[in-house]
Amino acid sequence: MDTERMQADFAYCEAIIKKHSKSFYYAFSQLPVEKANAVYAIYAFCRTADDCADSSQPHLEKLASLHRLKKELDLFREHAEVDHPLWRALRQVFTKYDMDIQPFYDQLTGQWMDMNFAIPKTLYELESYSYYVAGSVGLMLLPVLASKASVDLRPSAIHLGTAMQITNILRDIGEDFHTKQRIYLPEEEMERFRYTPEDLRHGFINENFVHLWERLAKHAESLYDLFNSSIVLYDDDSKMPLLLSIGVYRGILDAVRSNNYDCFTKRNFVTKENMIKISSAVYNCS
Structure with a gap:
């Protein structure tokens, strides 16, 4: 060519x-x-x-x-x-x-799951869905970003994609419900924290919602931490972009917290000011 x-x-x-x-x-x-x-x-x-x-x-x-x-x-x-x-x-x-x-085919499976959507019953089901739509992307990128790796980094790539997908879900709770009529929050977790679909429909941000949201956010953050533990094995020229992307996505979770967990009426994003702070932190650590 x-x-x-x-x-x-x-x-x-x-x-x-x-x-x-x-x-x-x-x-x-x-x-x-x-x-x-x-x-x-x-x-x-x-x-x-x-x-x-x-x-x-x-x-x-x-x-x-x-x-x-x-x-x-x-x-x-x-x-x-x-x-x-x-x-x-x-x-x-x-x-x-x-x-x-294969991860390219898995991505298509994830889109099929989205078109034939069913509320996940458990956190395990949410993670399974998140693998297909996002963990698969981590596997696609792995040969590019860890081209010299001598160990199997597929679990870490899946952890990163899954964490990012859960972050997206936590950011878009209101939009997914009202625009797409979808609830990605696992039924088992909603029942555990006594937060109902009716509460979701009304956009109630109460103590139960905060605990439910934080349960999933802490899980996403634990997956980011698992990925970070293996980042030294990625290519040197890929570490900074990866750390930037993780910083931005973790920043989305912090943005929701700063907005008092309002995932219903506010668009939660990393401000330009915070983006500069994240970039500075990554560059200073590199």
């Missing part, structure tokens, strides 16, 4: 991550160009899959879109991919890095 076309393909993928995830783009644009491009291509695939599940199309049309994407992935696996910037960029990634295609 000629260099100009390859650059255009990765630019196509970069535009997608830049539009849809400024925090990820901010963190991973710090990578060397070749690795950053690989992350952009992987993100573009995941975003394409996510759009199948989250579009405003009727259910059957969304299923058809996901089925088409799965067929395109099948073709890619057979080295007969569709002539499209996404697939051309991913081919470059698979050529350069020791990629495993």
